[in-house]
Amino acid sequence: MSEKVTPDYETHKEELRHRTKYPEKPLNKRLQAIVSAIPAQSKVLDVACGTGRVLHAAIDKGCRGRGIEITPGGALAAQQKGLDVLEGDVDTFDENAEVHELMFAEYDIAIFSKCLMYLKTKNQIIDQLNVDTIIVFQKCPSYWKFRLNNERAKWLEYDKEKPYRLKGGEIIAIDSPKAVARWGASYGYAYSKCLRGGFWHGSMIIKMSRIRF
Numbered sequence: 001m002s003e004k005v006t007p008d009y010e011t012h013k014e015e016l017r018h019r020t021k022y023p024e025k026p027l028n029k030r031l032q033a034i035v036s037a038i039p040a041q042s043k044v045l046d047v048a049c050g051t052g053r054v055l056h057a058a059i060d061k062g063c064r065g066r067g068i069e070i071t072p073g074g075a076l077a078a079q080q081k082g083l084d085v086l087e088g089d090v091d092t093f094d095e096n097a098e099v100h101e102l103m104f105a106e107y108d109i110a111i112f113s114k115c116l117m118y119l120k121t122k123n124q125i126i127d128q129l130n131v132d133t134i135i136v137f138q139k140c141p142s143y144w145k146f147r148l149n150n151e152r153a154k155w156l157e158y159d160k161e162k163p164y165r166l167k168g169g170e171i172i173a174i175d176s177p178k179a180v181a182r183w184g185a186s187y188g189y190a191y192s193k194c195l196r197g198g199f200w201h202g203s204m205i206i207k208m209s210r211i212r213f
């Protein structure tokens with residue numbers, strides 16, 4: 001019996017670049033929690049936004065903003081909702097002026113919903129973003145059930161390929177809300193709050209800001 005092997009990230013990315021179909025899913029409770037944490041009237045950057053579910057809901061509550069998504073299918077679905085979403089690879093901001101302009105324009109808040117683990121330039125991005133507040137949503141490896149089932153390694157593989165580094169260069173494991181906060185703080189996002197999740201949940205939503213909130 002052959003064992004399912006996680007493809008390396010570049011192989012996965014090549015597949016994403018050609019993905020024309022992207023299933024539309026409703027906003028679940030976790031994504032709703034992100035939307036609730038976005039102040040009305042804010043200018044939002046939704047990074048790797050899929051079909052733009054979060055951005056769309058934010059705009060519905062009076063925000064404006066932009067998104068970026070690598071899959072043609074996701075970007076098109078978002079554009080068909082009237083959203084300002086660029087089809088593009090976040091990691092190419094160094095060589096692609098359009099991506100650079102979108103990523104590092106001025107925003108009030110940037111959303112990284114279930115995508116940081118895919119981004120090899122995440123450390124440069126957080127360093128160069130022109131935003132005061134970031135919301136990160138991702139799985140929480142310290143969740144007791146994952147630990148119990150030894151499930152962590154499977155989806156930490158991409159993290160190993162593309163490590164999180166503190167501003168000083170040290171690699172850290174993002175295995176808890178505290179670790180996310182430490183990563184953010186090293187880039188100046190000194191104030192943070194875990195909005196949802198952690199050890200007792202499978203995922204975590206962390207808000208980090210340069211400004212006390």
Ligand SMILES: C[S@@+](CC[C@H](N)C(=O)[O-])C[C@H]1O[C@@H](n2cnc3c(N)ncnc32)[C@H](O)[C@@H]1O
Nearest residue numbers: 048049050069070071089090091113114115118
């Ligand atoms: C798990 S989905 C999350 C989608 C959306 N943020 C949400 O919460 O509904 C991860 C998304 O990241 C996108 N993605 C992965 N690598 C990317 C890259 N380098 N540039 C832009 N988008 C990327 C994928 O195509 C996918 O839409």
